[in-house]
């Protein structure tokens with residue numbers, strides 16, 4: 001489902017070239033759940049952005065459901081993302097001018113699903129924010145924004161779901177609820193799940209754990 005070959009990310013900074021990701025070669029089977037752990041600044045979000053086709057690698061190959069992301073242009077990548085990928089951003093990335101409900105409807109509208117509003121209301125309820133449907137992002141708490149961002153990623157029932165610390169801002173009860181939703185989607189729709197977390201207990205519930213250390217990705221063996 002996901003395959004990378006010597007994936008490298010380098011950025012230019014005022015102090016010269018900085019290599020954020022060392023050559024990364026790994027693969028994830030369809031329906032697998034993967035947790036990525038590692039220190040702050042080690043490159044986890046950078047890797048997730050590359051795997052989802054949101055950012056481009058400096059070199060190397062990425063295959064997403066047999067499509068070669070590394071040789072596709074932005075338009076083709078955007079189409080692939082719309083069809084197959086859900087992404088829960090660490091910083092939520094909600095559209096400020098749209099209400100919670102409208103934010104969630106957006107991907108359903110873009111991909112042309114029927115009755116986006118009913119679908120959006122249903123997923124908003126699943127994350128427990130239905131009483132804030134008409135609120136704009138700046139009228140929502142951090143945890144509510146996070147749950148809206150999660151609902152937005154769920155609505156299209158993506159084949160692959162990337163989640164960057166999706167429970168980072170949630171209390172224990174909401175965090176458990178989001179965990180259950182993620183695993184439900186993984187089991188029922190065979191969604192491939194790639195999640196970044198700082199929570200070792202959450203990570204231990206995944207099929208595999210990988211750890212990122214200064215741009216080096218390694219399998220964690222129990």
Ligand SMILES: Nc1ncnc2c1ncn2[C@@H]1O[C@H](COP(=O)(O)OP(=O)(O)OP(=O)(O)O)[C@@H](O)[C@H]1O
Pocket residue numbers: 011012013018020038039040041042043044045046047090
């Ligand atoms: N565009 C960029 N230009 C320069 N440095 C960058 C850029 N993007 C990321 N970095 C640096 O690369 C490193 C990895 O960043 P990344 O966001 O992937 O870390 P992370 O593992 O997700 O950390 P956290 O757990 O804090 O979210 C950081 O040191 C960051 O400052």
Ligand SMILES: [Mg+2]
Pocket residue numbers: 044045046090164
């Ligand atoms: Mg990060």
